[in-house]
Amino acid sequence: MMTDPLSKPMHILLVDDNPNNLKVLSEAIQGYGWKALMATDGESAIEQTEYAHPDLILLDVMMPGIDGFETCRRLKANPITQNTPIIFMTALSETTDKVKGLEIGAVDYITKPFQQEEVIARLKLHLKISYLTRTLEQRVQERTAELSQSLQRLQQTQLQLIQSEKMSTLGQLVAGIGHEINNPVGFLDGNTSHIKGYVNDLLRLIYLYQEKLPDPDPEIEDLVEEIDFEYITEDLPKLLTSMSQGISRLKDISLSLRTFARADMSSKVEYQIHEGIDSTLMLLKHRLKDNGDRPRIHTITEYCELPPISCYPGQLNQVFMNIIANAIDAFDEYYHNHSHQAPLNEQNTLTITTLVDPQQQSVTICIQDNGPGMPPEVQARVFEPSFTTKPVGKGTGLGLAISYQIIVDKHNGQIRCFSMPGEGTKFVINLPI
Known part of the structure; x- marks a missing residue:
């Protein structure tokens, strides 16, 4: 005994x-x-x-x-x-x-x-x-199962603690940045409309002077020529339009930051998943562009009509972020290592599809790339804690392990990975409504 x-x-x-x-x-x-x-x-x-x-x-x-x-x-x-x-x-x-x-x-x-x-x-x-x-060696048959369960529970607890702290800290930081951006953006947005009005008024005044005084002083004529007044009158409205577009982009980013990092750790809420996917793509937009080594990654979204589902939005958004960022990393690494070879595909694509199954009361999110893919031995281990194929300092190996825990443990869903070398990678997430 x-x-x-x-x-x-x-x-x-x-x-x-x-x-x-x-x-x-x-x-x-x-x-x-x-x-x-x-x-x-x-x-x-x-x-x-x-x-x-x-x-x-x-x-x-x-x-x-x-x-x-x-x-x-x-x-x-x-x-x-x-x-x-x-x-x-x-x-x-x-x-x-x-x-x-x-x-x-x-x-x-x-x-x-x-x-x-x-x-x-x-x-x-x-x-x-x-x-x-x-x-263990003395009691291997008697205690192996108990020890394995203890270690597994411990590992899951550690993952959960790390995940909770990451989400809490990241959520507060990102939401805070979103709110901080709002103040200067609101200031710029409000003043841009006034500037447009002032510029139009000043131009009208100058045109009226030209009309009423058709023979200006030679010094004025020299200045008009020096500053290229005609070009300014053409370009100034274009600059103001570009500024308005930039402010609109900042508004979108601010909204995406706040959508992505919703403070929802205490209880599930009704949430439209498409908002989360769109906000994640917005935040990763700069990484999808042509980066010199690698051509642009085109995103295709094929959404069906999804009902809101009961979930932790911030955590689901983290899953989308992990999977999409990993796809971008895979493209980047491939092109970095094969810079002198032909492009991987005619066009790099990331396709996100959503489906609803009314009978099963579930939704499916499919995130698929046409990147380099992975061999079977890597695919078999992608959800293991601390497993990573990235160079030292580039990844902890926790991203997909935490994603698995969020989908399976926190949402009673499923997440599966399908991949073949040279044929891209597909993640399929199934969630109860």
Whole structure:
């Protein structure tokens, strides 16, 4: 019979340069019956881990000397300490830092200021996972399923936390930019109409002077010739029209930003999906243009009449953004690597089709490109967390994993990928109305 791994005293190493944090954490840990070891910098943490063999390490990211990330790398590179689970403590809100921590071997992170109950709950979970991992060979048939489920739940929780923070931060930022653009755009829009009127009035005045005084002073004639008055009178209305079009474009971008980043994290709302697709295409419009290496990508939208569906609009828009941006990346990478060869197609296209199935009470969104496509072994892994074919620094591998979670877990839908090398890629999303 297996004993409870948490029944014997556990040794937790706390690494933080803030004495107050160490005090609060050690009291919480000792109050639970565990032993607290303490270090105030990365070097001493590494030394203690080698001789004291703690069961788990709570490691602060920002410390003098070597920071938490470097400390973690060194611990994971040492055979003596590489299996000790590490949980980062961080006050940073940037998702990239948290992803970086998970990528270099940490099992979790806790954001400061922390709740004692949350700290204890996470310590219990990771101590148990660590224990199960160490004894897996002895109890492989008995515990494999349980361990896999624990790890999967943990991975999904981490993805969900990263996704929530990304959407919350991105949503506030993008919506804020949309609102900020509105003020100067409104000012420009209002004044442009006045400027048009003033220009017309001034031109009428000049024409009247020319009519009433047909023989002007030679100095005036010289100035008329110098500034090319005739050209100005032709070009000025065109410039004002161009300015009006630019202001109209800014209005569209502002609206797209606010549509894309709707604050809808708390509950589902009725939403017209076509608005989300259109706002995403608007935001990516600059990337679809000819960029020198790669010809323009033409977008084709084939919409049927869709009813509004109950959903989280901001999250669905993020899915559209991930898929369309990945298609653009694939085109860009192909043309970058094959710049001296013939174009991939007669015309690069991205086709977005929507359908409704009244009987199944569902809608289907199909996003298809005629790009380079992908081999079967890549297609099979596109929804795996941290799987990416992009160069280092170009992608985290979380985009499609989070998209899968949004469609399947949050909306009870389906998302599938179909692709063949040289034949493009198609994503099919099915959502209940």
